[in-house]
Amino acid sequence: MSNRTIPKIALVGNPNSGKSSLFNHLTGLNQKIGNFPGVTVDKKTGICHLDATHKAEIIDLPGTYSIYPNSTDEKIVFDILGNKNNPLHPDIVVVIVDASNFKRNLLLFTQLYDLHIPTVLVLNMMDIVEKTGLSIDEKKLSQELGVPVIPMKARRGKGVDVLKKTLLNDMDYHFSPIFEARSHAPEAIDAVKEMFSINEDYVAYQMLQQHRINQSLTKNEKNLLTDLVEKHNFSRDDLRRKETLDRYAAINDFIDGSVKENFTTLPKHWTQRLDRIFTHKIFGYVIFFLILFLIFQSIFAWAEVPMDLIDLTFSELATWLSETLPPGVLTRLLTEGIVPGIGGIVIFIPQIAILFAFIAILEETGYMSRVVFLMDKIMRKFGLNGKSVVPLISGVACAIPAIMATRTIENWKERLITIFVTPLMSCSARLPIYTILIALIVPDRSLFWFINLQGVALMGLYLLGFLAAIISAWFMKLILKSKERSFLVMELPTYKMPRWKNVGITMFEKSKTFVFEAGKIIFAISIVLWVFASYGPGDRMDKAEEVILAETQNQQLTEQELHNKIESYKLENSYAGIFGKTIEPAIKPLGYDWKIGIALITSFAAREVFVGTMATIYSIGETDDEMTIKSRMRREINPDTGGPRYTLATGSSLLIFYAFAMQCMSTLAIVYRETKGxxxxxxxxxxxxxxxxxxxxITYNIFS
Structure with a gap:
């Protein structure tokens, strides 16, 4: 192992090889997620304690089938592993292969091995290997390959301790190239080695192959490599085909005698049998629809009790603070601004956790890949790339990583269409708005004993977003007139039982990100909004009581009614109220008042802010602090009609508005970054x- 204080260990493997499961086992919750330098590709790193005194930094590189990249994600692999000056260049590479697809997975291993970095081969999914009748002699295979070979069941954590011990030991590493790159282009490779002070033949060979897309090279260096390619007649495509054939020939030699197939004992292929049902051209869609139905029913049914408890807790906290702290501006800011604002987002933790738990389970079991396969058949009819399915499904969680995921689409026009329509998919940030508005206008009752009307309404909004996305894509296809088409190429993993630890980590991480990322925005906006809602120009606020007493001198009002009128007058004449009144004429045709208008503007920072804004606005001057935000919104009166503000017409109009409106300014920023303009x-x-x-x-006028 390196003499560095904390060595770097890179995890590399094909998609669906179990790399993420191994990363979770090695790092637990000691993970950090950012971007690789210069690109919008997720970088997952974490600290692994190899034993009581030694630890290592684990880098989870993007999944790839080959060292030859087809996307920005895959290009990262060679940029890091092929450049020793890269700060992320690892001391050891751990290659994770799906042992049940052993031969195909070894292609990537042979390429990485030739980069001359100490390598460990992990044979993952050995439980599936055992069931399929394959027999792998890992000791003999280790001798053939010249690297440590570790059998593993990463989802269950079996073999992780052996891997840690192996990483601690100094490996007896005798390098012998699998593909003799220099024999195919000796002069060109020698020239590159001398020019860049490189010792490894295959690294020099790959620089000739990938110099046009290598981000670590300067423009002058790329030009020099281009001259070398032309001077030495370096035929990239022909040599790549020759390399692939040579590598598979070597793989056949490696596995001869190490891997045996006992076809007489092969059990029934449950994955293939299940796929006949889950990917059926009719039943596949029915099952997917039923699973969606279950998810949205659960979001309401299972989350109701913890949500009510959180809502009540924050209301009681505001009451306790107002009674305990001395009266003053800071106390009012805390009880009327910060606490209601933060409470308006924390209340949705149960629903966010349930949503991501289901998504994690679908991914863990392998079913999500079937969803992508199913929806590909629909996508192509609307001018989208088959790979567009992944960003669209990811958009249900968040549009930002979903838009970043479009970089796997090679065709620029199809990628642009996908970027354009992805924000129409209802993200998790819209969930708080949907649930609170649905609770106000849709009765909490069941059509049958298990079908809740509110769950049906929520599912309808998500399907509406998907429908809007594919229709918009179809129109864009006509406008852009894209003739090029790409097709979805992916491997369907075998079905597995979900690893509950991974599901738990996903729930925790996603909920934490949701709360803290939205919480920072809400905290800032709650303070600013409270200030603007508590103060106004001139002496309007000071004269509020005088004006209201004059207007109501002939009315028989209780003390509480008089207080409410005074506070309402103050809010209307505050800076926030004046701004809301200014934009009210533009939004009144939709059934909205100036208070809703303020929330529409502030929620452009982040959709979740809508609820926090309403919580803050309806808490200004409120004496009954124990009332929940839902109760306050339900009690709000429309002065024009004398009835509830949140009627079926207004609530439905708001739901439709948020289903189609641009999610947030962060989404715009990432679209600017991805489209470069x-x-x-x-x-x-x-x-x-x-x-x-x-x-x-249209919705407001239909229901009015």
Whole structure:
């Protein structure tokens, strides 16, 4: 192992090889997620305690089938492993292969091995190997390959301790290249080695193969390599085909005698049998629909009790603080601004946790890949790339990583269409808005003993977002007139029982991210909003009591009614109220008042802020601190009608508006970054805002 204080260990493997499960076992909750330098690709790193005194930094590199990249994600692998000056260059590479697809998975291993980095081969999914009748002699295979070979069941954590011990030991590493790169292009490779002071033939060979897309090279270095390619007649495509054939020939030699197939004892292929059902052209969609139905029913049914408990806890906290702390501006800021604002987001932790738990289970079991396969058949009819399914499904969680995921789409026009329509998918940030508005306008009763109306309404909004996305994609296909088409190429993993530890980590991490990322915005906006809602220009606020007493001198009002009128007058004449009144004429056709208008503007920072804003606005001057935000919104009166503000018409209009409106300014920022200009983000904002306004207007008038 390296003499570094904390050595770097890179995890590399094919997609669906179990790399993420191994990363979770090695690092637990000691994970950090950021971006690789210069690109919008997720970088997952974590600290692993190899024993009581030694630890290592684990780097989870993007999944790839080959060292030759087809996307930005895959290009990261060679950029890091092929450049010793890269700060992320590892001391050891751990290659994880799906042992049940042994031969195909070994191609990547042979390429990485030739980079001349100490390597450990992990044979994952050995439980599946045992069931399929394959027999792998890992000791003999280790002798053939010249690297440690460790059998593992990563989802259950079996073999992880053996891997840690192996990483602690100094490996007896005798390098012998699998592919003799220099024999195919000796002069060109020698020239590169001399030019860049490289010792490894295969690294020099790959620089000739990938110099045009190698981000670590300067423009001048790329030009020099281009000259070398032309001078020495280095035929990249021909040599790549030759390399692949040579590697598979070597793989056949390696596994001869190490891997045996006993076809007489092969059990029934349960994965294939299940796929006949789950990917059926009719039943597959029915099952997927039923699973979605279960998820949205559960979001309401299972989360109701903890949500009510959290809501009541924050209300009682505000009451306790107002009674305990001395009266003053800071106490009012805390009880009327910060506590209600943060409470308005924390209340949705149960629903967010349930949503991501289901998503994690679907991914862990292997079913999510079937969903991608199923939906690909629909996507292609609307001009989308088969790979567009992944960003669209990811958009249910968050549009930002979903839009970043479009970089796997090689065709620029198809990628652009996917980026353009992905924000129409209802993300988790919309969930708080949906649930609180649905609770106000949809009765909490069941059609049958298990079908809750509120769950049906929630599922309908998610399906509406998907419908809007594919219809918008179809129109864009006509406008952009994209003739190129790509097809989805992916491997369907075998079905597995979910690893509950991984599900738990996903729930915890996603909920924590949701709360802290949204919480920072809500905390800041709650303070600013409270200030703007508590103060106004001139002496309007000071004269509030005088004005109201004059207006109501002939009315018989209780002390509470008089207090409410005074506080309402103050709010209307505050800076926030004046701003809300200014934009009210534009939103009144949708059934909204100035208070809702303020929330529409503030929620552009993050959709979750809508609930926090309403919690803050309805808490200003409120004497009954124990009332929950839902109760306050339900009690709100429309002065024009004398009835509830949140009627079926207004609530439905708001739901439709948020289903179609641009999610947040962060989404616009990531679209700008991915498209490298403001043209498409601005068009996207105008299109989605116009669509949201028009549909909300139609909805309000239908239900009025």
């Amino acid at each position: 403001w043209k498409w983000p601005v068009l996207q904002l105008l299109y989605m805002s116009g669509l949201a306004y028009l549909c909300a207007f």
